[in-house]
Amino acid sequence: MALKFAVSKECGRSRARLGRLETTHGVVETPVFMPVGTQATVKTMTPHELEELGVEIILGNTYHLYLRPGSEIVAEAGGLHQFMGWRRPILTDSGGFQVFSLAPLRTISEEGVEFRSHLDGSKHFFSPEKSMAIQMDLGADIIMAFDECPPYPADRDYVKRSKELTTRWAQRCKAAHTREDQALFGIVQGGVYKDLRRESALELMDLDFPGYGIGGLSVGEPKELMYEVLDDLVPELPKDKPRYLMGVGSPDCLVEGVLRGVDMFDCVWPTRLARHGMVITRRGNLPIRNLPYARDFAPIEEGCQCYTCQNFSRAYIRHLIKANEVLGIRLTTIHNLFFLTSLMRDIRAAIAADMLPEFAREFLAGFAGEK
Amino acid sequence: MALKFAVSKECGRSRARLGRLETTHGVVETPVFMPVGTQATVKTMTPHELEELGVEIILGNTYHLYLRPGSEIVAEAGGLHQFMGWRRPILTDSGGFQVFSLAPLRTISEEGVEFRSHLDGSKHFFSPEKSMAIQMDLGADIIMAFDECPPYPADRDYVKRSKELTTRWAQRCKAAHTREDQALFGIVQGGVYKDLRRESALELMDLDFPGYGIGGLSVGEPKELMYEVLDDLVPELPKDKPRYLMGVGSPDCLVEGVLRGVDMFDCVWPTRLARHGMVITRRGNLPIRNLPYARDFAPIEEGCQCYTCQNFSRAYIRHLIKANEVLGIRLTTIHNLFFLTSLMRDIRAAIAADMLPEFAREFLAGFAGEK
Numbered sequence: 001m002a003l004k005f006a007v008s009k010e011c012g013r014s015r016a017r018l019g020r021l022e023t024t025h026g027v028v029e030t031p032v033f034m035p036v037g038t039q040a041t042v043k044t045m046t047p048h049e050l051e052e053l054g055v056e057i058i059l060g061n062t063y064h065l066y067l068r069p070g071s072e073i074v075a076e077a078g079g080l081h082q083f084m085g086w087r088r089p090i091l092t093d094s095g096g097f098q099v100f101s102l103a104p105l106r107t108i109s110e111e112g113v114e115f116r117s118h119l120d121g122s123k124h125f126f127s128p129e130k131s132m133a134i135q136m137d138l139g140a141d142i143i144m145a146f147d148e149c150p151p152y153p154a155d156r157d158y159v160k161r162s163k164e165l166t167t168r169w170a171q172r173c174k175a176a177h178t179r180e181d182q183a184l185f186g187i188v189q190g191g192v193y194k195d196l197r198r199e200s201a202l203e204l205m206d207l208d209f210p211g212y213g214i215g216g217l218s219v220g221e222p223k224e225l226m227y228e229v230l231d232d233l234v235p236e237l238p239k240d241k242p243r244y245l246m247g248v249g250s251p252d253c254l255v256e257g258v259l260r261g262v263d264m265f266d267c268v269w270p271t272r273l274a275r276h277g278m279v280i281t282r283r284g285n286l287p288i289r290n291l292p293y294a295r296d297f298a299p300i301e302e303g304c305q306c307y308t309c310q311n312f313s314r315a316y317i318r319h320l321i322k323a324n325e326v327l328g329i330r331l332t333t334i335h336n337l338f339f340l341t342s343l344m345r346d347i348r349a350a351i352a353a354d355m356l357p358e359f360a361r362e363f364l365a366g367f368a369g370e371k
Numbered sequence: 372m373a374l375k376f377a378v379s380k381e382c383g384r385s386r387a388r389l390g391r392l393e394t395t396h397g398v399v400e401t402p403v404f405m406p407v408g409t410q411a412t413v414k415t416m417t418p419h420e421l422e423e424l425g426v427e428i429i430l431g432n433t434y435h436l437y438l439r440p441g442s443e444i445v446a447e448a449g450g451l452h453q454f455m456g457w458r459r460p461i462l463t464d465s466g467g468f469q470v471f472s473l474a475p476l477r478t479i480s481e482e483g484v485e486f487r488s489h490l491d492g493s494k495h496f497f498s499p500e501k502s503m504a505i506q507m508d509l510g511a512d513i514i515m516a517f518d519e520c521p522p523y524p525a526d527r528d529y530v531k532r533s534k535e536l537t538t539r540w541a542q543r544c545k546a547a548h549t550r551e552d553q554a555l556f557g558i559v560q561g562g563v564y565k566d567l568r569r570e571s572a573l574e575l576m577d578l579d580f581p582g583y584g585i586g587g588l589s590v591g592e593p594k595e596l597m598y599e600v601l602d603d604l605v606p607e608l609p610k611d612k613p614r615y616l617m618g619v620g621s622p623d624c625l626v627e628g629v630l631r632g633v634d635m636f637d638c639v640w641p642t643r644l645a646r647h648g649m650v651i652t653r654r655g656n657l658p659i660r661n662l663p664y665a666r667d668f669a670p671i672e673e674g675c676q677c678y679t680c681q682n683f684s685r686a687y688i689r690h691l692i693k694a695n696e697v698l699g700i701r702l703t704t705i706h707n708l709f710f711l712t713s714l715m716r717d718i719r720a721a722i723a724a725d726m727l728p729e730f731a732r733e734f735l736a737g738f739a740g741e742k
Contacts, residue, residue: 040687073690077668085683315444315454316411326701327415
């Protein structure tokens with residue numbers, strides 16, 4: 001059995017729950033935020049620094065690793081864990097989202113997707129079987145079915161056909177996947193159409209996956225609409241399986257997602273924001289590269305226990321970012337990832353203490369949201 | 372007394388010696404290599420990582436810090452140590468070398484140098500007094516006199532006039548410098564003309580500096596010529612004062628410099644090389660970004676105890692560098708700085724064990740040199 005998942009406590013006053021995900025490379029406490037390591041590295045961070053932050057699982061990108069360095073090189077190294085020196089669990093996505101969002105000139109057919117590399121324009125073809133073969137090479141603990149991810153907005157007919165294709169591809173993924181040390185998750189699609197979401201969930205549950213991704217959200221729709229879809233969809237999903245809301249990672253969305261019964265999240269947002277000189281605080285995001293911080297010798301956030309806030313001032317970090325110094329984006333990345341891992345730890349503690357609704361209300365009232 | 376220097380042992384079979392430099396912020400064992408932190412950061416590294424490598428002193432650049440963030444901001448932060456979170460000794464250069472090598476449209480007069488910023492083209496003026504004022508703001512433990520650094524090749528008349536100007540500027544620096552917790556070093560100039568070097572040394576020694584920089588070498592002349600200048604010059608310098616060969620840092624030059632009686636070195640070379648995907652090994656430099664390393668799962672150097680070699684393969688580092696991932700240049704920088712700090716530790720151990728000439732012979736025979 002590649003994956004065990006057990007819910008240890010339910011909030012009762014919301015759909016939130018505490019869980020424990022046992023994988024081939026160790027245990028993950030849920031709800032969890034997974035930092036993204038697109039190209040076999042969570043940008044700017046060593047694996048040991050991630051461990052120090054308390055990160056228990058990271059994400060890798062099939063599309064990027066297939067193009068560079070090539071999944072056969074990762075396989076030769078002994079898999080992605082070995083290649084990048086990360087001993088804890090890894091989840092890889094299917095490549096679907098990247099093919100649809102990054103690669104130019106893609107052509108979708110029943111068989112799969114032809115696309116050109118965003119690096120050199122070369123032609124490639126991803127099918128459900130190919131995505132499984134690459135992900136088996138990479139050797140993550142949790143892998144994702146190859147899906148079509150429609151844009152927002154998209155009309156109902158398109159989304160319906162896309163959802164049906166995603167179900168057929170999920171069947172083919174299940175048939176092609178043979179590694180017993182990996183858990184394959186299905187991905188629920190259906191855009192913002194609640195009935196299509198429910199159909200998608202039921203079709204995938206027939207295939208009995210050990211976990212379910214919720215794809216195609218946070219792609220441009222208003223947050224309220226995303227929350228409504230979750231309100232409607234999550235009760236349809238099996239209680240004893242992990243639910244993974246893909247591509248969502250701003251602090252308010254994490255809190256709202258947990259309240260709606262989501263167990264896992266990932267997003268490039270906190271690390272990308274950091275590289276643009278934006279830091280997350282409990283009162284919202286701070287554009288640390290701006291002039292007002294040039295003579296501000298306070299830490300990013302008073303009381304924050306992260307390495308950055310314990311050792312460096314806003315003025316110093318601002319200087320580093322303005323001067324294009326790597327240490328600047330290292331320090332903002334550490335702070336942002338610490339913020340999110342701490343937030344998830346606080347959320348889990350609040351569920352354990354039967355205080356999640358109160359915690360959520362207070363946090364959301366203080367947090368000014370994403371700029 | 373801002374600085375104490377004591378020679379604890381002489382090699383006897385060469386001019387090498389072991390020393391101990393006591394500064395306001397702690398002790399430095401010599402011979403020492405000082406990594407360069409141009410913009411208040413040794414590129415890619417945290418101060419704590421430098422400490423872990425055993426780095427005892429770093430260099431800061433007056434020219435860069437004056438332009439960005441501005442020395443008044445560093446002073447407001449409490450000085451460079453406080454601003455960048457580095458608790459150990461710092462040496463700042465005078466800005467002279469950068470004005471002559473980086474800034475466009477410079478005009479030299481008896482009074483000083485007018486130049487334009489390489490960042491925004493704005494006009495600035497450095498004089499000996501201005502350099503002292505900036506370096507007093509920055510608050511390093513050791514600061515350098517403002518000198519003119521002639522290019523190579525340069526004709527004898529030019530170098531002679533330049534050397535005389537440097538001496539007059541050194542007098543003005545000494546008069547302008549008032550911080551008692553800082554030691555001001557003079558800088559010997561004179562190009563590759565041995566008699567001018569000796570004159571420069573004697574003129575500066577009249578001013579009785581607590582240490583002497585040797586400037587204007589490693590600026591394009593053959594290495595053998597640099598060694599000859601050192602052979603001739605060093606015996607003229609006081610035995611009880613530290614000698615600092617400026618801008619020199621390739622492994623073979625460090626060994627050759629120590630043999631000739633140099634106590635201190637600095638260079639951007641090991642960190643810059645790292646950012647270009649080149650790593651230093653005992654057999655020479657390795658272009659790790661090249662294709663042959665794509666499937667090479669060995670460490671950079673077998674037996675190396677650095678964090679990089681203990682945890683990551685050449686193939687992984689090559690992938691990171693090719694993919695423009697920050698972690699790639701972090702790992703190569705760690706390795707290169709570890710290499711040089713270890714080399715200096717080995718050199719000091721060899722002097723202590725009366726084995727330096729043997730150590731040097733073996734090291735230089737194996738080291739293929741700079742590409």
